[in-house]
Each structure stands twice: as C-alpha cells, then as structure tokens.
Amino acid sequence: MRRPSPAAVRWLLLAALLLLWELVPQTGLLPELFLPPLSKTLKVLWLDRVEYATNLLVTLHEVVIAMLIACGAGILVGALVGGIAVLRNLMLPVFSSLYAVPIVILYPIFTAWFGIGSESKIAFAGLYGFFPVMLSTAAGIRTIDPQYLLAARSMGATIPQQITRVIIPASIPTVLTGLRLGGALTIIGVVVSEMLTASAGIGYLVTRYRTILDSAHVFAGILMILLLSILFDLLARWVERRTLVWQTAGRRGPSTATDTTTLPAPAPV
C-alpha cells in the first residue's frame, strides 16, 4: 500500500485530534475540568458570543496598533542599523545578547507606568514585536547583492535613486518575513500581557474564567487565540508567497524564506 502524503497525514492527525477532543471527555477518561468536549466549548463560545466578540475587538485593537508601532519603528531602526556600518557593528551584537533576557519581566514596569488598560499592552507588545522586525530588516539590508548597487552607480544613479530603486525593492522579501515574525510576536505579546494584568481582552477573559474553574469558557478563549494566530500566519505567508519571485533575486546568501541564520530565532513565548 502506498504511503499517504505527509500533508494528508497532517490533516488526518488534525481530524483525529478534534475527534479525541470531543470523545475523550465524554467517555470520562479525562475529567471535564481538564478537557471539556469540543462541542461544549463551541456551544459556550456561541452562547456568549457577545462577550467574546467585545473582548476580541479589544485584543484586535491592541494588536493592530502594537503592530503598527513595532513594524514602523522596526523597519526604520532596522534600516538605519543595517545600512550604517558603524551602527551595525556597534549595536547588532548588543541586541543578540539582549535576546537572552525574557522581555516578559518588563511587563510589570509597563503596567506601573501605563496602567492596566490597553496602553500598557500596546507598549509591551510593540516592544516585543519591534525586535524581530528590526533585526530582519537590518539583516535584509546587509545581504543585498552589492553587484546591483554597483550596476546602478555605474549607470549614474544618485543616492536617493539607489535607495528607492535598488535597496528598497531588494529588501522587501526579508522585510516581509520580518513583518510576519514581528506580527506573530505582537499577538503573543498582547496575549501574554492580557493574561497577566488586564481588564479586558481575550487573555483577560481566559484568566477570569480559569479562576472560577470554568474550563469550557477557558478553552473557548484558547481556541479563539489559536485561530487568530493561525489566520494571521496564513495571511502573512500568503503575502510572502505572492512576492516569492523576488525572494532569491537580490540575495547573496541562501533564500531568506527558510534561512534562519540571519533572522532572529523564534519567540520563546
């Protein structure tokens, strides 16, 4: 019998997982406290959809603004650090040393400064997402094939022209990957901060229901967050794929879509 394709197996595993999620609690193998059945989780989600929707909006609002900050500042600072040799040599190793520190320990400082509302979450998540965007933009600028710039200069391009017509187009693929990572980390940052100290948001909901041991509502919240992150990831990858044609075009090194040596490592959260 020929083996099914790996992709098919993955879908099968997912289906099996969902099935187990439904059946295992119902047979009493695991108490409902640990794992409420999938159907109950979905039911609860539907019944309280207003509450979940309102809080989802809060979370989304924080995510969007934090992403704007993280991506905007990240690209700007990354371009500077990556493009200016002095800055690069000075700062990049410092950032990679700082990676060892769990940023989450800074969150209480943010709540003390900004309160427990959305501002502290946005500030924290913005910081969280800033680093991967900055690092991959810096890396992207560095690995542009110098031959392209040489060719442009030999054709009489001025510095502004070199930037707009060579550097920016050639950096787009790496920047996009950085945005995907940064976006993912921003979502993670918002979720963590909402779980820790908040008054609204899906993370806050999950914590609140956990304290009253309402598993079904907890899992409903978890499900929402999972769907949110996966949707974002799919969307970001789709955008990246649309620009795939460029991805190896301007590079000196291996394709940046899968190259993890110049890009920051995944999020520890």
Added chain:
Amino acid sequence: MSAIEVERLSHVYAGAEGGVPALEDISLKVEAGKFVVIVGPSGCGKTSLLMMLAGLRHQTTGTILCDGRPITDPDPSRVGVVFQEASLFPWLSALDNTEFPLALRGDPREERRRRAEAMLNLVGLQGFGARFPHELSGGMKQRVSIARGLVQDPPVLLMDEPFAALDEQTRMTMGHELLRIWSQTRKTVVFITHSLTEAVYLADEVLVMSPRPGRIVDRITIDLPRPRTYEMMATDTFGKLRERIWQQIRKPEGAH
C-alpha cells in the same frame, strides 16, 4: 593474477517499471601496478562503478575480485579511496585525518602516528600534520586525502575525479605529484576524470565508457614513455590519443 578483475558486472537502480539500468555487462582486468583511467560522459555510471570497486555499493549482478578475493565491503587495507571533495573531517588535524582508518581499527597510538607521518611525508606535506583543514589550500587538502587513502598500504587506490575542484594550474601540479607517488609506491590505480588531457597524461590505459547504461566501449593503451613530462602534452602523439578518446565519447548511442 590481476589486481582487479571485474566480470560481467551490471547494475540496475530500483525504481518504477523494473528500474533504471546504470551499468551493463562490464568486464575488465587491471594488471597490478598499472595506472588505469576511466573517462565517459556525465551520468554514464563511472562513479557508481568506482563505488562498487570500493565496496561502498553492491552491484546487481556480476563479480568484482581484488587480488583474487571478492569485494563486498569497504576495506581500506585492500582498497583505498580518494573522493572528489577531500572531505577531511574539519574537527581533526591533517595528521588525525590521515590516521583515521587506523584509529578505527584500534591500532596503537605510536604505530598510527608513525604511519600517518610517513604518508604525509610521501605526499609532500612534511611538517603540516598539526594544521587543520580550514588552514589548508585545496591542493593540500587533496594531498591529505591521498595520504589517508594510502595509510593502510592497500595494493589498490581508487580516485574519483580528485582534482576536479582545483584550479587548472594546481591540477597539473597535483597530477605530476600523483605520478611521483605512484612510481614510488607501485600501487594499482583506477582514476576517474572528465579531463582528457589528464587522462592521457596520467594513464597506462584509458577505458572509455558509453552513456547510460554504461559499457566499456574502448580500451586505449597510452604508450608514452615514463616518467611523463609536461613537454609531452605538446606532442603529436599526445594530441592524437586525446582526439581518439574524444571521438569515442562523442559517438552517438548505438554507433558504439
């Protein structure tokens, strides 16, 4: 008795619909102490043939004998192998790389050291034992690779395009060096190359293979005097021999 005897060797790669024939009915004998070069178009199976001579791959049908005994597994005391990429272990020094087969066998340290140093001297790298591969040039790395292949004093040395990754000048020097080492040790050498010049310069006999499925389609004796010199490359005889090999390789399938 020949150093190497191959009888009716064929090989088929497993695959859909009965598989892909790679080698077809190859028979050859190599006399002890001869330098034989195999040439052929890309994909003709010469590397596969070499792998089988080394015991690294098993042929579908046919026998391979070395000094009368069959080859079934790699054995550096009977057959030494030098690959295209020197593939020295980067975490070992040149000396440690050379004595690697002996370390596998569990030979005592003094013994290993002595043998390895002798081999490095033979290939012209006296004093370089402590260097690491990243400190050596391409030519030097291949020399270490040759030293490693010879360290157990096998009667046969197999070489798969060992100089292909080197620049032309280094290639010529290395070829000359190889002939010197060969004349000092009198090994039986089977050497694969794409370079016709290299083939004529080095060989006693050149075997030409056809495109896939590979067969031996011509055996050309190179009766240039030894020791070979660079000046010989400019002679008529040299040119004619090279021409002849080229004609054989260029012949369309079926015309062989």
Added chain:
Amino acid sequence: MTQAQIIAARLALLAAVLAAWALLPKYGVLDPRLLPALGDVLEMLVKQLGRPLVHEAIGVTALEVIVAFVIAVPLGAAIGVAAAEFEYFGQIFKPMLFYVFSVPKSIFLPMFILVFGIGFPQKVAYAAFSTVFIVIMSATAAVESVKADHVLVARSCGATRAQILLRVYVPSMFPVLLEALRISMIFNFTGVMIAEMYASRTGIGHLIANWGENYQMPELFAGVILLAVVAICFNEAVRALEARVSKWRT
C-alpha cells in the same frame, strides 16, 4: 573601526545610559516614582539579596528551570533525532513545528493550571512544554547538519555504524548542539518566568509581579536587573564556550 574602538564605544554608550538613569530621576527630570534612580535601585538590590525570602525565591526558580530543562531536552532531542532519521516522520511533523512557533504558547498556561493546580509541577510542566519544541527543531537541524560526504568517507575507511555515530556525528554536531542548548535555555527561562508571573506563590517571577502590583518600583527594578544580569551572563558564558569549540566551523 577596530575591535578595541567598538568595545570602547559600547562601553561609552553603556556608561551614558547608566549615567542618565542615575541622574535624571535624581534631579526630577524623570519622575523618580516611576523610574527610581539607579543608585536607589542598586541599593535596593543589595538589600533584597540579603533577605531569606528572596533566597528562597531564587532557589525555587532555579530548581524549576533545571527540572524543566532536564525533562524537555532528552524528550525533544529524541523526537528531533527521530524526525531527522526517519524521513517520513520528519516530513509529517516539520511543517507543524512552524505553526507551533507562531502560536502564543502562554495561552495554554491556564490548561496546565486546571490540570496541575498552582505549584511546582504546573510551572515545570509548562516550562518544559515551552522548551520542548525548540529542542526538537534544533535536534533535527543538528542531525541534518552532518554532511553525507563525511559519512561516506568514514564508510570508505571501514567504519562500523557505531564508529560513524561516535566519530563523525558527535564531533560534527557538537557546536550546533551547544548553541541549541543555549537557545533552549532562553526559552526555558522565559517559560518559567511567565508561569511564575501568571499564577504562583513562589519564585522570583512571582516576587516581581507582586512588586509591580504594589508599585514598589525600586524593588521591581532591582529584580529585573538581577534577572537580566543572570540571563545575560549565562548566555555569554555558553557563547564563549561555543566559540572555542567551533574554531573549525566555516
């Protein structure tokens, strides 16, 4: 710029930041209630390090970090090596790993609490869960980094399977594994911190969260500095070790 100039520049930068931190709150330019002066923070740090409560918290955190690591690493390594060695298995699971990294693993923390309650096992379990995935990914990459050429050469020298494992795989993978351990520890430490800050009665993370809730800013900053320094020192120490072991890596 020469290496010496770079180091000098970084030190100067650090000195400038520290000086600003020491002086600006002191002279009221920045609100010292929000950002206590560096001097006060350091004084508080020394004071806290003398308290038995803090010693206990450090001990608890350290234990959690170690136990979680000891669980996650062998487990993750076994799965990662299996994914590299058994191609079919690897093809199924490798794409899944990428999704795992874009999902906030912290969202599962309530699940661990529902099952284990609040306490040592829950924090260790969550931290191990956080860490195991990066260990898997690193282990797979480490095995795959061993060059097929080297294995072929070893075979041609007559090496047995065991000899190939010991004499080719192990030395080849060693620097990669060291780096993998370093990065896994970062994940591990982060996981422990989150668990302690979220729901715990012990540990440094809990202390920090507590200080934050009570606006005890000097204590909070002292704790943050302590953790940051420990994390960075450990990281740099392993990095230095990696550099020494990797001289031969291109």
